[in-house]
Amino acid sequence: MKAVHFGAGNIGRGFIGALLSQAGYETIFVDVNGELINELNQKRSYQVDLAGTDRSLEVTNVSGLNSINDEQAVIKAIEEAEIITTAVGPNILSVIAPVLAKGLLHKKEKGNVIACENMVGGSEILKNHILEHADAEEKDWIIENIGFPNSAVDRIVPDQHQEDLLTVKVEPYFEWVVETTAIKGGRPEIKGITYVDDLTPYIERKLFTVNTGHAVAAYLGKFHGYQTIKQVMDDPAIKEKIRGALQESGAVLIEKYKFDEEVHYEYIETILSRFENPDLSDEVTRVGRAPIRKLGPNDRLVQPAVSYLEYVKEDPVRLAEVIAAALFYENEKDEEAVELQKLITEKGRINAFKEVAELDSDHRLVKAVEAQVHHLEK
Numbered sequence: 024m025k026a027v028h029f030g031a032g033n034i035g036r037g038f039i040g041a042l043l044s045q046a047g048y049e050t051i052f053v054d055v056n057g058e059l060i061n062e063l064n065q066k067r068s069y070q071v072d073l074a075g076t077d078r079s080l081e082v083t084n085v086s087g088l089n090s091i092n093d094e095q096a097v098i099k100a101i102e103e104a105e106i107i108t109t110a111v112g113p114n115i116l117s118v119i120a121p122v123l124a125k126g127l128l129h130k131k132e133k134g135n136v137i138a139c140e141n142m143v144g145g146s147e148i149l150k151n152h153i154l155e156h157a158d159a160e161e162k163d164w165i166i167e168n169i170g171f172p173n174s175a176v177d178r179i180v181p182d183q184h185q186e187d188l189l190t191v192k193v194e195p196y197f198e199w200v201v202e203t204t205a206i207k208g209g210r211p212e213i214k215g216i217t218y219v220d221d222l223t224p225y226i227e228r229k230l231f232t233v234n235t236g237h238a239v240a241a242y243l244g245k246f247h248g249y250q251t252i253k254q255v256m257d258d259p260a261i262k263e264k265i266r267g268a269l270q271e272s273g274a275v276l277i278e279k280y281k282f283d284e285e286v287h288y289e290y291i292e293t294i295l296s297r298f299e300n301p302d303l304s305d306e307v308t309r310v311g312r313a314p315i316r317k318l319g320p321n322d323r324l325v326q327p328a329v330s331y332l333e334y335v336k337e338d339p340v341r342l343a344e345v346i347a348a349a350l351f352y353e354n355e356k357d358e359e360a361v362e363l364q365k366l367i368t369e370k371g372r373i374n375a376f377k378e379v380a381e382l383d384s385d386h387r388l389v390k391a392v393e394a395q396v397h398h399l400e401k
């Protein structure tokens with residue numbers, strides 16, 4: 024049984040690769056980081072440490088391929104793989120689509136491709152990128168034989184500063200939910216996957232709670248000079264603002280999906296305590312990375328804020344505040360942060376926000392964010 028996983032980074036090694044290996048798959052990681060690939064090929068195994076415990080897992084039967092230099096080998100690996108997964112980041116899906124298309128068109132049997140990215144409809148979006156690289160007949164073959172089930176993945180895996188390049192420290196908690204309807208052939212037998220018929224409530228609950236909360240911590244935390252999420256959580260005023268933002272996104276989720284209110288509030292508290300794990304050093308720059316993506320219309324801040332206006336019919340105060348803080352986010356090592364600040368210099372904070380969030384000037388959220396920007400400027 025072979026699996027190909029694109030992206031040997033934090034979540035790739037620390038979560039997806041570990042579960043694939045435990046399920047008995049020979050796992051081939053595909054990445055552009057030559058150093059990582061060399062290490063994987065030399066060691067053929069690596070260690071996953073569970074933060075806050077003395078438990079570790081040995082992930083075995085792994086190897087690596089370079090997605091640029093080893094294209095023919097990547098195509099062959101895809102041809103032979105039963106399952107293909109990705110954790111490369113939403114913006115990279117279009118980049119890996121050409122090689123995926125070539126590999127999938129070599130397959131003789133049905134198979135599944137699962138994008139494990141923080142976005143709604145990730146596998147479906149990847150499918151559309153792949154289909155752009157196929158002619159009409161090839162498109163039909165892919166649509167008929169390859170499943171692209173959407174999925175939601177949850178496990179906090181910070182950037183690693185380990186002596187050993189491959190070792191990765193992760194939080195013990197994890198959740199991987201995969202939608203059944205798009206699967207082709209048999210369901211992949213992977214312990215740890217929860218199969219559901221409709222992923223929408225699960226991905227929205229995850230993205231608009233875990234990732235919304237994380238974004239509040241990162242952008243307000245950075246604004247107030249903190250470096251790690253744990254430091255932010257130790258500031259009671261900001262912790263309360265995170266809880267407040269999650270009550271706003273939660274009000275929408277409860278209304279939209281009829282979640283039990285008490286159970287959802289318990290979920291929020293669990294998420295807050297996950298952010299407080301003293302054995303995880305997660306930097307605000309990782310959690311706040313790619314602010315243009317995070318301020319997009321379907322992402323963790325604007326989507327729940329716009330829905331709050333629709334469902335609750337009031338201005339989302341806490342969500343508007345964190346959006347405003349995101350507009351002050353600077354990090355010279357983050358391409359999107361640099362691009363956002365450039366846009367702000369050219370057009371001003373509110374015009375830049377309208378552009379990335381795709382909102383009109385008279386939208387109530389724009390007014391609410393403007394008020395918060397003025398407040399933060401003081």
Ligand SMILES: NC(=O)c1ccc[n+]([C@@H]2O[C@H](COP(=O)([O-])OP(=O)(O)OC[C@H]3O[C@@H](n4cnc5c(N)ncnc54)[C@H](O)[C@@H]3O)[C@@H](O)[C@H]2O)c1
Nearest residue numbers: 030031032033034054055090110111112113140141179180
């Ligand atoms: N880290 C987490 O806590 C976490 C949790 C859940 C979901 N995710 C999602 O998983 C995805 C990856 O996040 P991460 O934290 O592991 O990031 P990461 O930067 O640690 O890993 C991404 C990897 O993709 C590789 N990559 C870049 N371009 C590539 C290409 N063209 N071909 C192959 N590989 C390429 C990078 O070299 C890197 O090793 C994101 O969508 C993220 O939202 C992350």
Ligand SMILES: O=P(O)(O)OC[C@@H](O)[C@@H](O)[C@H](O)[C@H](O)CO
Nearest residue numbers: 141176177178179180234237310
């Ligand atoms: O990966 P991003 O950039 O979409 O978001 C940063 C973090 O919020 C994210 O990686 C979380 O750690 C993860 O989603 C937890 O499951």
